[in-house]
Amino acid sequence: MARCDEFDNVSAWHDGEVNPVEATRIEAHLASCAFCRGAADFLAQTRQSLRRSARADVPARAVQTAKSLHEPARPRRRLALATLLAAASLGVGAALLLSRGGIAQAMADELVSHHLRGFAREKPCELDSSDPAVIARWLSQRLGYAVTVPSMPGAKLLGARLCQLEGDRTAALMYMQDDKPVTVFVPRPGSSAAVAAESLSRGEVRCARAPLGNRICAKTAQQPMLAVAETSETTLAAALEAP
Amino acid sequence: MPGLSFVERLVAELPALFRMARKMTRSETDAEDLVQSTVVRAMEKRDDLRNEERMRAWLFQVQRTVLLNGVRGAARRFEVIQGGTGAEPPEPSEDLEEEILRRSFDDRVTHALDAMPPEWKEALLLREVEELSYEEIASVQGSPVGTVRSRLARARAALFEGLSEANQESAVHHGKM
Numbered sequence: 001m002a003r004c005d006e007f008d009n010v011s012a013w014h015d016g017e018v019n020p021v022e023a024t025r026i027e028a029h030l031a032s033c034a035f036c037r038g039a040a041d042f043l044a045q046t047r048q049s050l051r052r053s054a055r056a057d058v059p060a061r062a063v064q065t066a067k068s069l070h071e072p073a074r075p076r077r078r079l080a081l082a083t084l085l086a087a088a089s090l091g092v093g094a095a096l097l098l099s100r101g102g103i104a105q106a107m108a109d110e111l112v113s114h115h116l117r118g119f120a121r122e123k124p125c126e127l128d129s130s131d132p133a134v135i136a137r138w139l140s141q142r143l144g145y146a147v148t149v150p151s152m153p154g155a156k157l158l159g160a161r162l163c164q165l166e167g168d169r170t171a172a173l174m175y176m177q178d179d180k181p182v183t184v185f186v187p188r189p190g191s192s193a194a195v196a197a198e199s200l201s202r203g204e205v206r207c208a209r210a211p212l213g214n215r216i217c218a219k220t221a222q223q224p225m226l227a228v229a230e231t232s233e234t235t236l237a238a239a240l241e242a243p
Numbered sequence: 244m245p246g247l248s249f250v251e252r253l254v255a256e257l258p259a260l261f262r263m264a265r266k267m268t269r270s271e272t273d274a275e276d277l278v279q280s281t282v283v284r285a286m287e288k289r290d291d292l293r294n295e296e297r298m299r300a301w302l303f304q305v306q307r308t309v310l311l312n313g314v315r316g317a318a319r320r321f322e323v324i325q326g327g328t329g330a331e332p333p334e335p336s337e338d339l340e341e342e343i344l345r346r347s348f349d350d351r352v353t354h355a356l357d358a359m360p361p362e363w364k365e366a367l368l369l370r371e372v373e374e375l376s377y378e379e380i381a382s383v384q385g386s387p388v389g390t391v392r393s394r395l396a397r398a399r400a401a402l403f404e405g406l407s408e409a410n411q412e413s414a415v416h417h418g419k420m
Contacts, residue, residue, distance in 0.1 A: 003400065003404075007396060007399075007400060008392070008393070008396035011392075011395055011396040011399050012392055012395075012396070014399075015370060015377070015395065017376070017377050017392070039399075039403055042402075042403050042406075043399060043403075045348070046352055046371070046399070046402055046406075047371045049345075049348055049349045049352045050352065050356075050367070050368065050371045050372050051371065051372055052345070052349055053349045053352070053353060054262045054265070054266060054368075054372045055261070055262065055265055056258035056259065056261060056262040057258070057261070058257045058258050058261050059275065062257060062261070062275065062278060062279070062282075063254055063257060065279065065282065066250060066253055066254050066257060066282050067250060067254060109286055109287065110287070112283075113283055113284075113286070113287050116283060117283075120280070211286075212283075
C-alpha cells in the first residue's frame with residue numbers, strides 16, 4: 001500500500017501532540033486522503049488492542065515486597081521499659097537509645113540493596129578466592145585500611161568486592177551459607193557504616209530485621225562489620241559469632 | 244497523589260510497572276524480576292525524583308535503566324518473590340467469534356510489536372498504554388522529543404504495513420473494532 005507523506009503528522013495528531021492550527025490542517029487532509037483515514041482508523045484499533053492485551057495485575061507478593069521496604073528495621077532485642085525509664089530519669093532521650101538499639105532505615109536499605117545487587121551480578125565477586133589472607137590483602141591494598149575476614153562456620157567464602165556505603169568505599173565479603181548468599185560488609189573505622197555496626201552491636205552480635213525478608217547482624221569484636229542475608233537471625237548470628 | 248508517602252505512590256504505580264515489564268520482557272518471571280529490581284532501585288534513588296507529579300515517567304526511566312543493565316534473575320536467585328504467577332487471562336466473552344477475531348488481531352499486534360526495535364516498541368507502549376506525553380517519553384528514553392515523534396511514526400508504520408491484511412480482514416467481518 002502506497003504511503004502518504006502526511007503519515008508522521010497523522011501519528012502526532014492521533015496523540016494530540018499537534019497545535020490547533022496543525023490539527024485543523026491534518027483533519028482537512030484526512031477528509032481528502034483515503035490512505036490517511038484508513039491509517040487513523042488503524043491507529044485507533046491498535047491503541048485499543050495494546051490496551052486490551054496489557055495485563056496490569058500485580059502479584060500480591062510484589063505489593064508486600066514494596067511495602068516491606070517501608071517497614072522500619074527493628075532490633076532483635078528491645079530495650080526494657082525499665083532501662084528507658086532509667087535513661088529518662090538520667091536525662092538521656094529515650095528516642096536516642098531506641099535508635100542506638102537498631103539500625104537506621106536508610107542504612108538498612110542501602111546494605112540490602114548492595115547485597116542483592118552484588119549477588120545479582122553475572123560475576124558477584126571482583127576477586128574470587130576462598131583464602132581469607134588473599135582477600136584481606138587484596139582489600140587492604142585497595143581500601144587503605146586493614147580488613148578482617150571472618151571465618152563464618154558453615155558458610156563458604158566466595159570472594160570479595162568493593163562498594164560505596166554512604167559515600168565511603170567499603171569491603172564486601174561474599175559467602176554462601178546453605179545455598180543462601182551472605183554479604184559481610186567491613187567498613188572503614190569511623191565511617192557511618194562502622195558507626196551503624198557499633199550502634200546495633202553494642203559489644204556483642206545483635207541482629208535487626210531488614211527489607212525484603214533479610215536480616216542484618218552486626219559485631220565489633222575485631223572490627224565493626226555488618227552481615228546481610230535472607231536467613232534466620234539465629235543462623236546468621238551463629239556464623240558471625242565465631243571468633 | 245498528595246499526602247501519600249513515596250512507598251504508597253510506588254505501590255500505586257506497580258500495575259503500570261508490571262504492564263510495561265510484561266510487554267518488554269514477554270515473560271512473567273522476567274517481568275517480576277524486573278519490577279522487583281526496579282522497586283529496590285527506586286527506593287535507593289528516591290531522592291533523585293525532583294517532580295512528584297512525574298513519578299510514573301521517573302519510574303519507567305528507572306525500570307529502563309534496570310532492564311538495560313540486565314536483571315539476571317536476581318529475584319529468582321533470592322526467592323524474594325514467592326508464589327504463583329498472577330491472574331489468569333480473561334475468559335472469552337459471549338460473542339465467541341468476535342472474541343476470537345479480536346484476540347487474533349491482538350496476537351498479530353503483539354507479534355509485530357516484538358519484531359520492531361526495542362526503542363520503537365517502548366515508545367509506542369509508553370504512549371498508547373501508559374498515556375505519557377512526548378516530553379515524558381523523551382525523558383524516559385533520554386532522547387529529544389523529535390526523536391520520540393519519529394519513533395512513534397515509524398513504529399506505527401511498521402504495524403500498519405505488517406497488519407494491513409489482518410486489519411482489512413477484520414474490517415470485512417465486523418467493521419471497526
